[in-house]
Amino acid sequence: MSITIEKNKSERKPGLRTEEMVLNMGPQHPSTHGVLRLELELEGEIITNAIPHIGYLHRCFEKHAEAMNYSQVIPYTDRMDYLASMYNEFGYAIAVEKLLGIQVPERVEYIRVIMGELQRIASHLVALGTYAVDIGAFTPFLFCFRDREKILSLFEQTCGARLLYNYIWVGGLSHDLHPDFVNQTNEFIKYFRPKIKELNDLLTKNKIFIDRTANVGVLPLDVAINYGISGPNLRGSGFKWDIRKDDPYSVYNKFDFDIPVGEGLMGKVGDCWDRYYVRILEMEESLKIIEQAVNNLPEGDVTSAIPKRIKPPVGQVYSRVENPRGELGYFIISDGSINPFRVKVKGPSFVHLGVLNEILKGHMIADVIAILGSIDIVLGEVDR
């Protein structure tokens, strides 16, 4: 529950000496989902200022990218947001294709969308599961990871890796789908639909969970846009904005799906519960997209459009996709050689962490975990 400092000060007994305290949270705190240090300035148990210190996982992605050719960069993009590797590759491939001005076969686009949406479900399952653990519910976490494992085995059968795929290449894919993929994906959809309801019964409508998350960490819409927030966090604040619909890329305009937004069902619009619930609803929409894509898969050769040598003309492009966490943008400058001149990544986690101080002010220490979990950051992408 949010308490304002002013109210707290007026209740304080006169003559009682108080002191501001600085508390370090992290870098090894299990709920910070990686290596993040928060410097919390406290007045009693109430946060007056929160300064995130990042960079513990900095692996110099942008410097590396300047020393490699365009296709060598792809495995490095996997390692940024390691819970949504498919989507990182997807975004990078689209950006380079725009620079090169090439079209990819329709089958490739469909498979990319299927993989991207499966990845979205897998990523949301981690987000929801670990969020539940942070707040103290252990069982949903196990359920989520059980279902995520089924998606990961689909990926493993397709490209041989569970987490870091190197599957989506510039102009195509590294492999075609295996013959049983369509069947197995349909089976997964049939299996997973009831599981969302199970998760709702277990966690979403749980009284304790609602008490911990409703009306906590409210992010007003104007603040969210000014801070560049995107993805489920922006939609949680009640803004219907999704790059898949509003600035369509690939073949997303061929599918029928909705954009769920936070409606403040349990409290104010834009609270932790809304951000959580938007992710649940998005999984259902992703299932719809996968179902349509997998059953209308066009025939074709997935490697036919892969260029032998990638050497884009001099120019620059900013290209963005809707990653499970939000707007993932690649800004690439080409100087006409085989190596990119500059690759800048705008990662949603990096941006979302910037708004943390704004939301945390006035909350209790115990809510830090609830709020940090609800904005769903991956430190691998924050630090790159």
Add this chain to the structure above:
Amino acid sequence: MKTTEEIFTILKNNFGDAILELVTSQPVEHFIKVNPIEINKVCLFLRENEELLFDSLMNLSGVDDANGQKSADEDGTQIISGGTLSVFYHLESTKLRHKLTLKVSTNREKPEVASVESTWRHADWHEREAYDLLGIIFLNHPDLRRILMPYDWDAGYPLRKDYKNPEFYQGMKVPY
């Protein structure tokens, strides 16, 4: 919805010499070059003007243009003197659905750009990143510290094209 050309005309009428040129030579993206010291006023205008309403900054990226005088050190590493560092701003209006790219270029020896942090808070961390990795000074930024590199990093700015890996970090030998 407005095109980059139309926006260029509006800006030119309001700011005159601060708007340097419209670059359309590149195939994918067109952009407007702006004076680095006046970029904050231009950005505030872009956000507030009712025909433009650029309420969202999509991305801000610093770039080392590496267009100065190049020479080689005795051990073969490149040294660049003169030339420019640049910052690209990618803006978007969520209400009017148009986009715009701005570019400012600043002197490499004294890289100073006005901060747009007060217009879009989103720029805060991106400007810190550009300072951290390229050494671009954002004037009037409230909290210009390193962000990805250690706070006590003293071996320069890693994303500059003539960056040299340090042999020592705080007196400790860096192993390779």
